[in-house]
Amino acid sequence: MKAAVISFPGSNCDDDLVHAIRDVVGECAVKVPATATTLAGFDLVLVPGGFSYGDYLRSGAIAKFAPVMAALKQFAQAGGYVLGICNGFQILTEVGLLPGALQWNTSLQFICEPEPLVVANADTAFSSRYEAGQTITLPIAHGEGNYYADPATLAEIEANHQVVFRYAHNPNGSLNDIAGLTNVAGNVLGMMPHPERAVEQLIFGTDGLGVFESLVEATKEGVYAEN
Amino acid sequence: MYKAKIFVNYKPSVLDPKAQVIQNTLTRLGDDNVSHVLVGKYFELTLTAACQAAAEKQVARICDEMLANVNTETFKFTVEEMAVAE
Numbered sequence: 001m002k003a004a005v006i007s008f009p010g011s012n013c014d015d016d017l018v019h020a021i022r023d024v025v026g027e028c029a030v031k032v033p034a035t036a037t038t039l040a041g042f043d044l045v046l047v048p049g050g051f052s053y054g055d056y057l058r059s060g061a062i063a064k065f066a067p068v069m070a071a072l073k074q075f076a077q078a079g080g081y082v083l084g085i086c087n088g089f090q091i092l093t094e095v096g097l098l099p100g101a102l103q104w105n106t107s108l109q110f111i112c113e114p115e116p117l118v119v120a121n122a123d124t125a126f127s128s129r130y131e132a133g134q135t136i137t138l139p140i141a142h143g144e145g146n147y148y149a150d151p152a153t154l155a156e157i158e159a160n161h162q163v164v165f166r167y168a169h170n171p172n173g174s175l176n177d178i179a180g181l182t183n184v185a186g187n188v189l190g191m192m193p194h195p196e197r198a199v200e201q202l203i204f205g206t207d208g209l210g211v212f213e214s215l216v217e218a219t220k221e222g223v224y225a226e227n
Numbered sequence: 228m229y230k231a232k233i234f235v236n237y238k239p240s241v242l243d244p245k246a247q248v249i250q251n252t253l254t255r256l257g258d259d260n261v262s263h264v265l266v267g268k269y270f271e272l273t274l275t276a277a278c279q280a281a282a283e284k285q286v287a288r289i290c291d292e293m294l295a296n297v298n299t300e301t302f303k304f305t306v307e308e309m310a311v312a313e
Contacts, residue, residue: 058296065293094296101298108244148241148299173242 047088
């Protein structure tokens with residue numbers, strides 16, 4: 001698997017993602033600047049957490065217009081796997097690759113703690129290494145992780161089984177306890193919890209490994225080979 | 228030259244925790260006759276355009292594409308021609 005990790009000015013989880021994929025999972029991962037205009041040759045594109053462009057205007061609102069976004073949209077529309085984590089999830093909703101939006105946590109507090117999640121759908125490229133209904137613990141670290149979609153969109157999301165992870169104890173007010181969901185096609189996942197921060201026993205355990213191992217499996221099948 | 232004054236607000240259906248906190252605090256301070264608080268963003272853009280209609284069209288596009296997230300927010304604006312010093 002060859003993964004690209006997009007680095008925006010203000011991203012701060014890009015190195016963590018490269019570390020998780022390269023040093024822990026043992027696959028190839030490189031950082032790609034937000035000024036890049038192509039994502040050719042990659043099997044997977046990761047949009048990392050952080051505070052892209054200082055979260056000015058809204059989280060992800062300026063990243064939406066970064067030069068790399070045209071290539072990212074093209075990559076996703078051609079069926080390439082895209083994973084957005086935390087600020088990456090916010091960016092993917094802003095750019096329209098995922099439905100809905102992330103609002104301020106109802107508590108108005110930045111929450112940084114391990115959070116139990118229930119795997120709602122294990123039949124995706126991002127979650128095949130988990131069991132449906134399994135509870136895993138991943139760290140969250142966000143002020144704006146409160147998932148919102150209008151009632152019609154939310155009904156559509158549920159009908160299509162797009163929710164992959166739900167909070168066991170909703171920490172931020174997210175509708176339907178949504179912690180992570182895919183697009184209709186299932187090749188784009190956005191999630192607020194950080195799997196890349198839970199890949200080693202030393203810190204937060206290894207519950208996040210399954211996300212990356214699922215993707216290794218999915219890309220091995222050559223579903224998406226060229227761009 | 229035209230000046231656009233733009234207001235971006237949450238849709239009424241979207242929970243606004245910041246407005247809620249302000250209202251709760253006002254109530255606690257005795258201003259309990261305040262029945263609704265709306266927190267939004269205000270922008271001013273100064274731009275050149277061929278005419279008023281062109282300026283309005285451009286501002287609407289900018290709001291739609293960038294300044295507001297149409298999933299959760301609505302926007303309204305006014306555009307006025309500015310007096311130009313000779």
